[in-house]
Amino acid sequence: MSLPTGRWIGSGLAPMSLLAALGLAVALGAAPAQAQDCPDRGALDSMYCDRDGDLVADAPSDPSKLVNPDTLVFAYTPVEDPAIYADIWQPFIDHLEEVTGKEVRFFAVQSNAAEVEAMRSGRLHIAGFSTGPTPFAVNLAGAVPFALMGAEDGRFGYTLQLFTRKDSGIESPEQLKGKTVAHTSPTSNSGNQAPRALFPAIGLVPDQDYEVVYSGSHDQSILGVVAGDYDAAPVASEVVERMAERGLYDPEELRLLYESKPFPTTSYTHAHDLDPALVEKIKEAFFSFDMSGTALGEEFKGVTKFIPISYKEDWEVIREIQEANGVTYTQGNLK
Missing domain, CATH: 3.40.190.10 (Periplasmic binding protein-like II)
Incomplete structure (x- = not known):
């Protein structure tokens, strides 16, 4: 090799x-x-x-x-x-x-x-x-x-978390209807597959109730929400926690709208x-x-x-x- x-x-x-x-x-x-x-x-x-x-x-x-x-x-x-x-x-x-x-x-x-x-x-x-x-x-x-x-x-696992900006005026997942939401990539579990499978149960159908755009990664999704590029984003809890610890964004700027049960x-x-x-x-x-x-x-x-x-x-x-x-x-x- x-x-x-x-x-x-x-x-x-x-x-x-x-x-x-x-x-x-x-x-x-x-x-x-x-x-x-x-x-x-x-x-x-x-x-x-x-x-x-x-x-x-x-x-x-x-x-x-x-x-x-x-x-x-x-x-x-x-x-x-x-x-x-x-x-x-x-x-x-x-x-x-x-x-x-x-x-x-x-x-x-x-x-x-x-x-x-x-x-x-x-x-x-x-x-x-x-x-x-x-x-x-x-x-x-x-x-x-x-x-x-x-x-x-x-014990092991992480959760799917759905975030918006705290000053967005959005306080529940249902209020994302008609908005732009950043998914990470098509194969991502928490960034795309899980939201598509789980969000309908909370009254939110991706691509139908909101426009899906792919950011490419969890960190880009979160940074895009912070910057106002996206109205919200589903992300993996473990990734955003590490980003916050490194000072890449201020958690106080975000509001958690939804959290799933743990995934591997x-x-x-x-x-x-x-x-x-x-x-x-x-x-x-x-x-x-x-x-x-x-x-x-x-x-x-x-x-x-x-x-x-x-x-x-x-x-x-x-x-x-x-x-x-x-x-x-x-x-x-x-x-």
Whole structure:
């Protein structure tokens, strides 16, 4: 694998996209033969198989197709400032290198589609996928979720919050009728899919009762509301809390109109074709890492460690929301 030197792989996506496209062509060429060998794959792409019914791709049965690279590439979900997050993740990356005995490089991604594409093409080995795109990563890229950030007592989750400016004169969701509301991106759970599934129950139908515009990210949605560009925005609670802590906006300028029940947070996944022995080392690194006193622990308040998860069980509510929205896991829908 040829990658730029240094721990932070820049956010330019053209080289990665080209490599991904080449990998995709090879993988798709092998799909028909694999399709004949797989008795059941559910919603998984034809590149993968799910013989044990856990809804994620099985590891290749042919040992020669298992991957054990000298350098592991790790990515975190697209965020407002990738350079900052490269530094925040460095203590964990150091720990991951120590436990696995591998060099680890941080790859900064600019979009959910690029992150899924990178894992699908075999250029990304470990990744954090945000809540909504996780099922796309599972079904299109063979991502296997195994952990997320949680509290000491095992609790985890975030909520969908709907904000407007405090001086907007809007005091309830129903008053957004005829207004402009910023959703983040089509695949985002709290930024788009959940509002479309949950808002009708509170008397608000996106695209029908208000105009939907896509901001591109949670931080852009909030900053747009603060600036008066949008009348309101549904966002993930964990993102806006971190933004407030960094002084990116003044919470006193906003009014909370609605809050949902908790959803699972970013899933941490490994590529389905990694050598099982390497997978065990990766899991050991995640579950033995103590966030206390680290930059990671400071950034993600309220969590202290990585905890094990089940995609089949813990993402059930997300799959239900996406099903209610008519979502199918295709590359076209991801983009």
